[in-house]
Amino acid sequence: MEKHFNVFVVLYDNFTALDAIGPVEVLGRVSNSVRFVSLKGGTIENRQGVRILTETFDRIEKGSILLIPGGTGSRTVIKDGDFIRELGKAIEDSEYTLCVCTGSALAAETGLMDGKKATSNKSAWGWVTDNHPNVLWNKMARWVADGKFYTSAGVSAGIDMALGFVNDRLGPEAAEEICRMLEYHWNSNPDHDSFGME
Numbered sequence: 001m002e003k004h005f006n007v008f009v010v011l012y013d014n015f016t017a018l019d020a021i022g023p024v025e026v027l028g029r030v031s032n033s034v035r036f037v038s039l040k041g042g043t044i045e046n047r048q049g050v051r052i053l054t055e056t057f058d059r060i061e062k063g064s065i066l067l068i069p070g071g072t073g074s075r076t077v078i079k080d081g082d083f084i085r086e087l088g089k090a091i092e093d094s095e096y097t098l099c100v101c102t103g104s105a106l107a108a109e110t111g112l113m114d115g116k117k118a119t120s121n122k123s124a125w126g127w128v129t130d131n132h133p134n135v136l137w138n139k140m141a142r143w144v145a146d147g148k149f150y151t152s153a154g155v156s157a158g159i160d161m162a163l164g165f166v167n168d169r170l171g172p173e174a175a176e177e178i179c180r181m182l183e184y185h186w187n188s189n190p191d192h193d194s195f196g197m198e
Contacts, residue, residue, distance in 0.1 A: 002030070003031060003032045004030050004031070004032075004169070004170065005027065005030060005031045005032065005064070005065045006031060006032050006033050006035075006061055006063075006064040006065065007024070007028070007031045007033070007034045007035070007064065007065045007066075007067060008034075008036075008037050008059075008060045008061070008064050008065070008066055008067070008090070009024060009034065009035070009036045009037065009067045009069070010037055010038070010057075010066060010067065010068045010087065010103075010106075011036055011037065011038045011044040011052060011054055011069070012038060012039070012044060012071075012073050012076075012077040012083070013044055013045060013073045013076075013077075014046055014047050014072045014073030014076070015044070015046050015069045015070070015071040015073055015074075016046065016069055016070055016072075016100075016101060016155060017046055017050045018155050018156060018158070019069030019070050019071060019100040019101050019103065019155055019158050020036075020067065020069040020100070022100075022155075022156065022158050022159040022162070023067055023069075023098065023100060023159060023161065023162035024067070025159070025182060026159060026163055026166060026178055027065065027067070027165075027166070029178050029181065030166055030170060030174065030178075031065075036052050036053070036054045036055070037054050037055050037056065037057055037059060037060055038054040038056070039056070039057055039080070039083045040056060041054050041055050041056035042054060046071065046073075047071075047072065057086045057087075057089075060090050060093065060094075062093040062094075063093070063094070063095045064093075064094055064095060065094065065095060065097075065098065066090055066091060066094040066097045066098065067098045067099075067100070068087075068097065068099045068100070068103035068104075068106055068107055069101065069103050070099075070100055070101025070104070070105070070106075070121060070124075070154070070155075071101070071102065074102040074103065074105055074106055075102075075127070077106065078105060078106055078109050084106070084109050084110055087106060087107070087109075087110055088110035088112060091107060091110060091112050094148065095148065096149075096150065096165070097148055097149050097150070098149075098150040098151075098152075098158075098161060098162065098165060099118075099120075099149070099150070099151045099152070100151075100155070100157070100158030100161065101120065101121040101153070101155055101157075101158065102120060102121055102124050102127075102128060104118050104120040104128060104151040104152075105120065105124075105127070105128040105131065105132065107149070107151075108128070108131075108132035108135050109131075109132070111134075113132070113135050113149060114134040115134065115135075115136065116135060116136060116146045116147065116149050117135075117136045117138060117144050117146040118135050118136065118137055118138070118144050118146065118149065119137065119138050119139065119141040119142075119143065119144045119151050119153055119193070120137070120151065120153065120154075121153060121154030121155070122139065122153060122154060122193070122195045122196055123154060125137075125139060139196045140191065140192065140193060140196040141153065141190060141192075141193055141196070142157050142160055142161075142187055142189065142190050142191070142192060142193040143157060143160060143164055144190065145164065145168065145190070150164070150165050153193045153195060153196070154195065157187075157193065159184065159186075160186060160187045160188070160190075161190075163175045163178060163184075163186050163188070164188070164190055166178060167188075
């Protein structure tokens with residue numbers, strides 16, 4: 001499959017593994033490179049002990065795809081002014097920013113999503129939306145695309161969003177081929193998330 005994108009995955013301690021690795025499995029099939037970054041670089045670890053060696057934020061290349069996963073650590077790192085400031089710079093320089101789960105809260109904290117349509121994890125809905133009232137939140141969506149921003153509901157929805165991104169950029173044949181390679185049944189309707197009705 002032809003390669004089209006450079007992807008940078010923003011990590012922090014206690015990120016959710018599937019939030020990051022699920023979309024990476026999709027995007028990696030159409031990317032020239034996938035690199036992992038964090039504020040200070042070095043090894044980042046999640047609750048399950050998954051450890052990933054990262055580069056520093058200043059290695060992010062302009063015009064790339066930025067992927068921001070969620071996780072319990074988002075509630076800590078959102079209070080880190082240096083992290084949010086540098087994340088804002090990376091978002092501004094990105095061609096597209098894809099947020100999974102509470103990764104949308106981190107992007108929203110920069111102020112760059114004000115006035116944009118978005119969604120997030122339904123189990124953290126109140127925390128995400130109450131703290132960012134200037135974002136146009138859609139609780140029923142599986143994922144939302146608005147300009148350069150793509151946001152998804154919780155965890156596994158990140159895979160659906162990444163496939164939606166591939167579909168939008170490269171066409172349905174590319175998305176369907178990735179589904180076949182992953183043996184994955186794509187929830188291809190962005191406007192319906194059954195968890196949003198609970």
